[in-house]
Amino acid sequence: MLEGESLQKAQFNAIAQQYTLHLGECSPPMKERANVWIVVPAYNEAQVIGEVLNQLCQLPYNVVVVDDGSVDHTYQRALDFPVTVLRHVCNLGQGAALQTGIEYALLFPETEFIVTFDSDGQHGRDSIAQLLDSLKTGNYDVALGSRFLRRGDAVNINLRKQLTLKLAILLTRITTGLKLTDTHNGLRAFTAKAAAQIKIKQNRMAHASEILSQISELKLRYCEIPVTITYTEYSKVKGQKIVQSINIIWDMLRSHL
Amino acid sequence: MYLSQLILIALILFFLIYIFYFRDALLDRLVYLVLMLAGIIVVLFPDLSTSIANLIGIGRGADLIFYAFIMYTLFNNIAQVSQIKKIEHQITVLVRKRAIAEAIEGSSSPEKDN
Numbered sequence: 001m002l003e004g005e006s007l008q009k010a011q012f013n014a015i016a017q018q019y020t021l022h023l024g025e026c027s028p029p030m031k032e033r034a035n036v037w038i039v040v041p042a043y044n045e046a047q048v049i050g051e052v053l054n055q056l057c058q059l060p061y062n063v064v065v066v067d068d069g070s071v072d073h074t075y076q077r078a079l080d081f082p083v084t085v086l087r088h089v090c091n092l093g094q095g096a097a098l099q100t101g102i103e104y105a106l107l108f109p110e111t112e113f114i115v116t117f118d119s120d121g122q123h124g125r126d127s128i129a130q131l132l133d134s135l136k137t138g139n140y141d142v143a144l145g146s147r148f149l150r151r152g153d154a155v156n157i158n159l160r161k162q163l164t165l166k167l168a169i170l171l172t173r174i175t176t177g178l179k180l181t182d183t184h185n186g187l188r189a190f191t192a193k194a195a196a197q198i199k200i201k202q203n204r205m206a207h208a209s210e211i212l213s214q215i216s217e218l219k220l221r222y223c224e225i226p227v228t229i230t231y232t233e234y235s236k237v238k239g240q241k242i243v244q245s246i247n248i249i250w251d252m253l254r255s256h257l
Numbered sequence: 258m259y260l261s262q263l264i265l266i267a268l269i270l271f272f273l274i275y276i277f278y279f280r281d282a283l284l285d286r287l288v289y290l291v292l293m294l295a296g297i298i299v300v301l302f303p304d305l306s307t308s309i310a311n312l313i314g315i316g317r318g319a320d321l322i323f324y325a326f327i328m329y330t331l332f333n334n335i336a337q338v339s340q341i342k343k344i345e346h347q348i349t350v351l352v353r354k355r356a357i358a359e360a361i362e363g364s365s366s367p368e369k370d371n
Binding site for chain 2: 086087089090092100103104201254256
């Protein structure tokens with residue numbers, strides 16, 4: 001290794017270690033119902049996050065919101081609720097936000113299950129219990145939500161979105177060998193053990209494919225659970241555009257460099 | 258097929274294998290140095306490029322230099338993308354550590370300002 005580079009690495013490690021020391025000293029806050037964490041990544045969702053958190057806080061689980069460097073009042077809105085709010089100082093992407101939330105949840109030794117839940121209001125809170133039930137049987141390490149398993153679960157989906165998603169499903173089947181019916185669903189549940197094994201390195205939207213390929217590589221036991229996705233006007237505007245799938249493919253290729 | 262075509266295809270294939278399997282910052286810099294030196298030599302002896310070009314079946318020395326330039330640009334581009342990726346990862350780790358540390362500090366201190 002070159003001198004300049006090892007110096008850079010040493011400095012970086014020193015800074016990183018300071019933070020780690022901090023983590024070791026303080027004891028994180030505890031709740032009685034501490035074994036399930038719901039990770040909610042949010043970027044500029046001030047309009048809807050209140051309603052989503054209002055729903056989630058009625059469930060007997062811990063919630064951690066990861067504000068991914070929002071420029072609106074997402075952070076302030078989230079602080080109004082009895083949830084943990086983590087804030088990225090700059091925008092990194094949904095993949096990075098999920099990994100931050102998961103790492104936070106795993107700091108607590110009581111954590112048994114970790115659920116990922118989108119902050120734009122397209123998921124229903126009732127689905128969480130169904131995902132967790134399948135993990136609690138002990139037969140699976142990961143439970144993945146699917147909007148195409150049951151007829152009528154993709155409410156108000158348009159044809160273009162549907163075609164793009166089907167193409168993604170086909171590509172995933174070819175590249176990972178996983179026979180899934182929905183590959184880009186933000187609602188998933190992991191056992192703590194599985195969540196610790198999965199390392200999301202794709203900061204942006206390619207994380208959905210990355211999680212699946214790691215499930216395949218790590219030979220984790222997975223199942224699909226039907227969940228309802230409601231496409232509101234808000235989520236249509238805020239959600240991923242179809243042309244953005246090119247970004248995903250680019251990120252996936254770039255990860256090999 | 259001309260010798261030059263074989264060489265160019267071989268170079269491109271070599272690059273692909275190099276990029277995915279044994280890329281190394283030191284080797285990268287070695288490649289840059291060799292290219293710089295080659296540039297100086299070609300400037301000093303302008304006829305040299307034409308004779309080398311003719312040797313491998315390319316008509317003009319200028320064409321040879323043009324091909325070399327494309328290969329260099331490709332190589333340089335990939336080296337940079339890879340460097341940016343590394344920096345991005347470092348930023349991610351820092352931002353993540355900071356986010357988690359802040360949350361833990363905030364909840365353990367009694368004067369929490371909402």
